[in-house]
Amino acid sequence: GQVPKKKQIIAMARSEIIIFTQDDVLFEPNTISSILERFERNSKTKLISIRKQPVTAAGFFEDTTKVGTRVINRIARVWNGGDNYLATVGRCMAVRTDWVRKYNLPDNVVSSDAYFYFENKRLGGGFEYLPEVAVLYRKPQSLSEHHKKSNRFQYQRQEMTRYFGDVEFYYKIPKQLFLRAFLSEFVSAPIKTIVYLCIYSYTHLFRQDMQKALNPIWDVDTTT
Numbered sequence: 001g002q003v004p005k006k007k008q009i010i011a012m013a014r015s016e017i018i019i020f021t022q023d024d025v026l027f028e029p030n031t032i033s034s035i036l037e038r039f040e041r042n043s044k045t046k047l048i049s050i051r052k053q054p055v056t057a058a059g060f061f062e063d064t065t066k067v068g069t070r071v072i073n074r075i076a077r078v079w080n081g082g083d084n085y086l087a088t089v090g091r092c093m094a095v096r097t098d099w100v101r102k103y104n105l106p107d108n109v110v111s112s113d114a115y116f117y118f119e120n121k122r123l124g125g126g127f128e129y130l131p132e133v134a135v136l137y138r139k140p141q142s143l144s145e146h147h148k149k150s151n152r153f154q155y156q157r158q159e160m161t162r163y164f165g166d167v168e169f170y171y172k173i174p175k176q177l178f179l180r181a182f183l184s185e186f187v188s189a190p191i192k193t194i195v196y197l198c199i200y201s202y203t204h205l206f207r208q209d210m211q212k213a214l215n216p217i218w219d220v221d222t223t224t
Contacts, residue, residue, distance in 0.1 A: 002093070006209055010097070017036065017094055017097065018187070019092065020093045020095070023050070025137045027092075031050065034050075035130065038130060042126065042128070045127070046126050047094060047117070049088045049089045049113075050092050050129070051073055055136050055137065055138050055151060058138075059060055061139055062139045062140070064169060065196065068196060068200065077129070083104075085117050085118070085170055089135060090113035091135045095224070099123075101115070104119065111153075111160065114159075115163065119163075147203050147204070150204075151207050154203075155211055
């Protein structure tokens, strides 16, 4: 599981900052320096995340699912000045070491990125989102892998409610922001947006049972 590994890293860390990442990503040349500069600039900032940016797609399905990522990125940038759960990206989360040692980290958390965001907020830590730098990754190239990721995300609010109580307010994306982001994507890629809506509908109509979807031991996504 992700959290037990993170706890091992936290216990062994000797640096002032920990950048949690994953093994299927690439960083832009200035990603790490931008993160460290922001920490130096604001002592109240305890947790930082950055834009997730898919690499060039290898096929039509992969290219189509990038529609959802672009919509999320548009919303994350402007919603509450970048301080929102969509802006927290598990592929790159940077946190002050002394601060993260205050976190209560249950081993069975699945959506660890959202958990870090809400735990940081619970403790009163400042959060910053850096959309000008990105972590690069490959989207799933198969419907089955995309379906599994979608199922985990669909149950994220219910999972966070277990640990932080009623978090519905933080999951209510302003309708105007959502509509603006969606229409911008539709104008730039109308056919792919329509196809993506079909994929989105399928993953929501045929979603897994919550207990099965929220398994802290993730299957390996071979296509990424």
